[in-house]
Amino acid sequence: MAELSNQLMAVTVLAYLAAMVGYAAEYAFGSRSRIGRAAVRPARQLVGSGAPVEDDVVEDEVVETTPPFDRKAEIIGRVAVGLNVVALLLHLGTLVTRGIAADRMPWGNMYEYILSATFVGSAVWVGILLRRPAVRHIGLFVSLALVLLLGAAGMIAYTPVGPLVPALHSYWFVIHVSTIIIGSGIFLVGAVPATMFLIRDGYDKGKRKFPYSLGKNTPEAAVLERLTFRLHAFAFPLFTFGALIAGPIWAEASWGRYWGWDPKEVWAFISWIVYAGYLHARATPSVKRTVATWIALLGFATMLMNLFGVNLFFSGFHSYANAGGM
Amino acid sequence: MTVVEQRPAPPAEPPPKRPHRWWALLRNSWRQLTSMRTALVLLFLLAVAAIPGSVFPQRAVDSQRVTEYYQAHPQLAPWLERLGGFEVYGSPWFASIYLLLFTSLIGCVLPRLRDHARALRQAPPDAPRRLERLPVSVADRSVSSAPADAARDISGILRRRRWRTRVREQEDGSFTVSAEKGYLKETGNLLFHFALLAVLIGVGFGHWYGWHGNRILVQGADQGFCDSLAQYDDSTLGPRVDAADLPNFCLNLKSFQASYEPSGQPNKFSATVAVSEDDGPEKIREFTVNDPLRLHGANVHLIGHGYAVTLRYTDRFGAAQTKIVPFLPVDGMFTSEGVAQFPDVNIDPKTNKRDAGLQMGFEGRYLPTVGDGATSAYPAENAPGLFLTAYRGDLGLDVGTPGSVYALNQGQIATGDLKNVSGARPHELKIGDTWTLDDGTKLEFLGTRPFATLSIRYDPTQTLVLAGAAIGLAGLMLSLAGRRRRVWFRALPASPGSAGGTLLSAGGLPRTDYPGFADEFAQLVTAAEEGTP
Numbered sequence: 069m070a071e072l073s074n075q076l077m078a079v080t081v082l083a084y085l086a087a088m089v090g091y092a093a094e095y096a097f098g099s100r101s102r103i104g105r106a107a108v109r110p111a112r113q114l115v116g117s118g119a120p121v122e123d124d125v126v127e128d129e130v131v132e133t134t135p136p137f138d139r140k141a142e143i144i145g146r147v148a149v150g151l152n153v154v155a156l157l158l159h160l161g162t163l164v165t166r167g168i169a170a171d172r173m174p175w176g177n178m179y180e181y182i183l184s185a186t187f188v189g190s191a192v193w194v195g196i197l198l199r200r201p202a203v204r205h206i207g208l209f210v211s212l213a214l215v216l217l218l219g220a221a222g223m224i225a226y227t228p229v230g231p232l233v234p235a236l237h238s239y240w241f242v243i244h245v246s247t248i249i250i251g252s253g254i255f256l257v258g259a260v261p262a263t264m265f266l267i268r269d270g271y272d273k274g275k276r277k278f279p280y281s282l283g284k285n286t287p288e289a290a291v292l293e294r295l296t297f298r299l300h301a302f303a304f305p306l307f308t309f310g311a312l313i314a315g316p317i318w319a320e321a322s323w324g325r326y327w328g329w330d331p332k333e334v335w336a337f338i339s340w341i342v343y344a345g346y347l348h349a350r351a352t353p354s355v356k357r358t359v360a361t362w363i364a365l366l367g368f369a370t371m372l373m374n375l376f377g378v379n380l381f382f383s384g385f386h387s388y389a390n391a392g393g394m
Numbered sequence: 395m396t397v398v399e400q401r402p403a404p405p406a407e408p409p410p411k412r413p414h415r416w417w418a419l420l421r422n423s424w425r426q427l428t429s430m431r432t433a434l435v436l437l438f439l440l441a442v443a444a445i446p447g448s449v450f451p452q453r454a455v456d457s458q459r460v461t462e463y464y465q466a467h468p469q470l471a472p473w474l475e476r477l478g479g480f481e482v483y484g485s486p487w488f489a490s491i492y493l494l495l496f497t498s499l500i501g502c503v504l505p506r507l508r509d510h511a512r513a514l515r516q517a518p519p520d521a522p523r524r525l526e527r528l529p530v531s532v533a534d535r536s537v538s539s540a541p542a543d544a545a546r547d548i549s550g551i552l553r554r555r556r557w558r559t560r561v562r563e564q565e566d567g568s569f570t571v572s573a574e575k576g577y578l579k580e581t582g583n584l585l586f587h588f589a590l591l592a593v594l595i596g597v598g599f600g601h602w603y604g605w606h607g608n609r610i611l612v613q614g615a616d617q618g619f620c621d622s623l624a625q626y627d628d629s630t631l632g633p634r635v636d637a638a639d640l641p642n643f644c645l646n647l648k649s650f651q652a653s654y655e656p657s658g659q660p661n662k663f664s665a666t667v668a669v670s671e672d673d674g675p676e677k678i679r680e681f682t683v684n685d686p687l688r689l690h691g692a693n694v695h696l697i698g699h700g701y702a703v704t705l706r707y708t709d710r711f712g713a714a715q716t717k718i719v720p721f722l723p724v725d726g727m728f729t730s731e732g733v734a735q736f737p738d739v740n741i742d743p744k745t746n747k748r749d750a751g752l753q754m755g756f757e758g759r760y761l762p763t764v765g766d767g768a769t770s771a772y773p774a775e776n777a778p779g780l781f782l783t784a785y786r787g788d789l790g791l792d793v794g795t796p797g798s799v800y801a802l803n804q805g806q807i808a809t810g811d812l813k814n815v816s817g818a819r820p821h822e823l824k825i826g827d828t829w830t831l832d833d834g835t836k837l838e839f840l841g842t843r844p845f846a847t848l849s850i851r852y853d854p855t856q857t858l859v860l861a862g863a864a865i866g867l868a869g870l871m872l873s874l875a876g877r878r879r880r881v882w883f884r885a886l887p888a889s890p891g892s893a894g895g896t897l898l899s900a901g902g903l904p905r906t907d908y909p910g911f912a913d914e915f916a917q918l919v920t921a922a923e924e925g926t927p
Contacts, residue, residue, distance in 0.1 A: 329447055331448040
């Protein structure tokens, strides 16, 4: 069963790669698909004047005169979403087989943690796609993030299936770890529209160098910004509960103190503060939305630091989360 | 312009009374401190200030690692010490950031609390003159009922949808309905910030009135422990706690159970103790890693375990002494290191004088399962073996400087006052073995006993902190999910003089980012037109 899980994991990464290629192909066809056009059109209004307007007009005309292109890109886009769903199912299979092999929830070490958090991210992404197909264009970057993180899980953090140490024998294990996994999975998805918002915003302001050139085919800046906020506003209370309430309750029962400035706790505290800063900055009219979004990305960087930096370089009470188990 | 100057000058008014310079400065600094920008900067400072605590070892977390850091970086460590690098979270600069942040928070939320309390008591404001200027609006919808009735019906519809409403009759004979909803957003927001204050206060009082101590408890009634400061291996009392405030209880470890996977990974631990509280009768209680022993005024947490070695040393005058010494595990397989020190041996019964050169120390490792290497092969006692090196000489215990009880004084070995008398290779002892040393004295390895490492703590405010955190979370969710918005309806008589018929216009203002507001507004207008709830 453990072997099956490992094989499924490899196939999952391949399926995300395939979905990524699909998204990329649609991205390349870009403005010729229906979504691409929807993405470009408002940009014309926002840019207002200058050369890009003419370009867009030309492209729109091309679209209207050559519908076959339109359909082709649309089909590729749909195939990419299909592949993404297949990858999600394989991902679920990887987790379930891993859990069966270990005879527990598959959240016992860094490898399983990344596997679960990316699964949540992927599931939330598919959920967003169902409700708002218009944001499909950033799928390329979502799947890129998933492939990178899963690759890191397999290469840096792989741990053979094993039982939990007695310190983890508690129902708080399920509550604490699962809420943090869900929270960070959503933060992960939230970081993608945040990045794309900054790129698109730069593109709208006339920047054309890489990476702003990527902003050409993304959804409208305001749509990305709102999606960013809603994902973060949803994940923040979950993360608060998991890291700052369930975690301390468990720590009190297990280690005797609810908060002890263990490196993992320190970085969870830092992430919480930075994300709280994002929510405050976004609620303050005098702070620019781009500044607020940079804060959200900084928050995600602190999450990554907590996952990789703290597990690999610092020692502390959370050491069972390290790569390679105990 | 010149015309103005030619007018007769008005009598010179006294200059407006300007507040005192210091008062103005104070008021402006207060405004600056309580601004959102400052709060954001302080938040980031707090996040940045927390980082060193995860990079450098913290004395409150692990003082042993601070000592190691001093050895590894003798130049840097004293400087870090001066900057508070080993006690980041208790340092003045960390405290100043969070105290400023909380002051800023108080300055921000108190006026908001006042405003919100006022808003909760007041009716929603009257409709603006021009509803069509609002973000969403409709105009000139006709309704068959009279303006007064239409306004009353709309108010009823809104009330049923839990809007706070107020109908006002205007001078021109029209009626306006003002409605507002989503007050819970601000309520939740304020709740969240006040809960944070409660958490801070709780943490502060917990620090003042809490205490904790660690103790290694070896199995057996003869090794029992009673709660007093002297009996702890190490302890920390809060500034407002006195040694006499500690609760009165006694513990002795009846048994310790541990089971392991074939790989050596532990499965389960549990400790069974006899407890007596306030000199009451002994009760048998079992507790384990995630399930502490909760006593009156203290919680006993099981944080580790290991083996204690029982050794009997018979000196050159035939006097025997027995010591039970915990050996501390150094790896997951319970390779354990420790030392047995016998300072009061080889005392000549005739002179009754201690010869400092004849004290004995035994240092080495205990392996619960002796394998191929120098470390244990399995954490349970399958093939126990004790590997000791004997030292004779001055143990250096009388100097007065507290040293580790788990290692010999290396200084004494370095000066030659304490000499290795058993050769470079440690001597192996099985349980029951007797080792005769070069001077004819004997050391017997009588057996082992398990020990439990206990952390005993008391924090009087942790329930307050938990309640604060839970309320804060509830407030946070209300604040993030809530949407404050206002709508206004204006009912005008359809034609002046006629009894029935109303022209209805409406406008809506979302006071927070709310993409679904246009839909909600359209629904409200439809309901108002049709008169359906």
